[in-house]
Amino acid sequence: xxxxxxxxxQGTAAAFQDSLCxxxxxxLTAPVTVYLVLGVLYES
Numbered sequence: 001x002x003x004x005x006x007x008x009x010q011g012t013a014a015a016f017q018d019s020l021c022x023x024x025x026x027x028l029t030a031p032v033t034v035y036l037v038l039g040v041l042y043e044s
Contacts, residue, residue, distance in 0.1 A: 009017055 008014075
């Protein structure tokens, strides 16, 4: 292939790739949120 040919994701594939960037934040905040919600619900 020529050197000036470049590939890039478009449409749904690009949106999926962008959503993977936020995966680490989601994985870290989800357990904290669950812990806080359960702590409020079962507070005695």
